[in-house]
Amino acid sequence: MPTPVDFYYDFSSPYGYFASTRIDAIAAKHGRTVNWHPILLGAVFKVTGGAPLPSLPLKGDYARVDIARCARAFGLPFNFPPKFPIPTQVAARMNVWAQGLDAERAKTLARALYRAYFAENRDITDPEVCADVAAACDFDRAKAVVAINDQAVKDKLRLEVDGAIARNVFGSLYVLIDGEPFWGADRLDHVERWLATGGW
Amino acid sequence: MPTPVDFYYDFSSPYGYFASTRIDAIAAKHGRTVNWHPILLGAVFKVTGGAPLPSLPLKGDYARVDIARCARAFGLPFNFPPKFPIPTQVAARMNVWAQGLDAERAKTLARALYRAYFAENRDITDPEVCADVAAACDFDRAKAVVAINDQAVKDKLRLEVDGAIARNVFGSLYVLIDGEPFWGADRLDHVERWLATGGW
Numbered sequence: 143m144p145t146p147v148d149f150y151y152d153f154s155s156p157y158g159y160f161a162s163t164r165i166d167a168i169a170a171k172h173g174r175t176v177n178w179h180p181i182l183l184g185a186v187f188k189v190t191g192g193a194p195l196p197s198l199p200l201k202g203d204y205a206r207v208d209i210a211r212c213a214r215a216f217g218l219p220f221n222f223p224p225k226f227p228i229p230t231q232v233a234a235r236m237n238v239w240a241q242g243l244d245a246e247r248a249k250t251l252a253r254a255l256y257r258a259y260f261a262e263n264r265d266i267t268d269p270e271v272c273a274d275v276a277a278a279c280d281f282d283r284a285k286a287v288v289a290i291n292d293q294a295v296k297d298k299l300r301l302e303v304d305g306a307i308a309r310n311v312f313g314s315l316y317v318l319i320d321g322e323p324f325w326g327a328d329r330l331d332h333v334e335r336w337l338a339t340g341g342w
Numbered sequence: 343m344p345t346p347v348d349f350y351y352d353f354s355s356p357y358g359y360f361a362s363t364r365i366d367a368i369a370a371k372h373g374r375t376v377n378w379h380p381i382l383l384g385a386v387f388k389v390t391g392g393a394p395l396p397s398l399p400l401k402g403d404y405a406r407v408d409i410a411r412c413a414r415a416f417g418l419p420f421n422f423p424p425k426f427p428i429p430t431q432v433a434a435r436m437n438v439w440a441q442g443l444d445a446e447r448a449k450t451l452a453r454a455l456y457r458a459y460f461a462e463n464r465d466i467t468d469p470e471v472c473a474d475v476a477a478a479c480d481f482d483r484a485k486a487v488v489a490i491n492d493q494a495v496k497d498k499l500r501l502e503v504d505g506a507i508a509r510n511v512f513g514s515l516y517v518l519i520d521g522e523p524f525w526g527a528d529r530l531d532h533v534e535r536w537l538a539t540g541g542w
Contacts, residue, residue: 200390
């Protein structure tokens with residue numbers, strides 16, 4: 143059995159949104175499954191000294207152009223969120239909780255949370271909004287609300303973040319294939335080629 | 343006549359090296375020419391607060407992997423230079439001087455300087471090395487050596503750098519098509535698609 147591909151993403155990352163719509167299909171084409179790892183880029187940046195794109199002079203302005211252009215290139219609905227970036231603990235915890243129940247449906251939830259934030263102008267820092275999204279993905283709404291403050295869920299997310307840092311993940315999205323790292327939606331072509339060829 | 347594509351690059355940028363081998367062919371396919379602009383990323387970073395890749399925690403290590411992998415993906419000869427990044431005034435001045443004589447042959451020189459640094463382990467901070475490369479591209483070797491300290495050449499390079507900063511160029515490589523910015527070798531597919539479609 144080939145090892146699963148690891149996919150790291152933060153819910154405030156537009157490039158993570160774009161990749162979330164493709165990564166499973168790309169992997170499946172080459173007989174691989176994907177393990178999804180929601181992370182908190184804010185916690186990662188504390189360790190790595192990284193900074194969110196909009197805070198960077200010039201690069202932040204460019205990113206706005208590039209992100210919108212990428213969305214159109216991917217053919218995905220996109221509206222630049224009025225609040226960007228955002229803290230993503232609530233969305234990530236809901237995702238982690240859902241993974242404990244049904245890994246595949248948790249992916250559907252992750253994509254729906256991304257769409258809510260980046261296409262539907264919804265505030266996914268709000269537990270009620272995230273619970274609505276979870277309910278629409280056939281998760282129990284009441285349990286979803288409770289899960290956000292569940293210590294076990296918080297601990298599991300912390301483990302994900304620590305695991306990402308331990309594996310040198312410094313951005314979103316980040317993909318690991320048999321230890322080979324790929325950063326950014328613009329590397330999905332390399333991801334695909336790596337899976338097809340076994341590396342070059 | 344469609345306006346030329348603008349291509350900005352620093353001689354210490356591996357992604358600039360990769361793109362320098364493709365950009366003219368990509369543009370020509372769509373009836374465009376390319377204006378080449380050697381810049382000094384060090385001067386740009388002073389204004390933008392940017393930093394060279396190797397100095398960034400984790401990202402620097404990743405960049406080493408990504409750069410070598412990109413070189414193989416582009417099918418280009420590549421040896422990671424022992425000194426990286428380097429000051430590129432000498433190479434850029436030689437390039438600017440050559441542009442005043444023959445724009446097309448100056449592109450051949452730029453590609454040869456990149457190859458010298460990134461494939462042949464030659465020290466392009468050394469005026470004598472740059473003069474050798476210029477001579478191999480049919481420029482007058484003695485005049486090339488003199489040009490490096492020519493005030494007019496220095497001024498012309500400064501104008502290029504100031505022009506780049508004025509146009510918000512913050513990295514290498516950077517491409518402008520009718521005002522639309524593209525940053526990075528991983529955006530050459532977007533550059534090509536933009537030229538083919540007129541934008542999306």
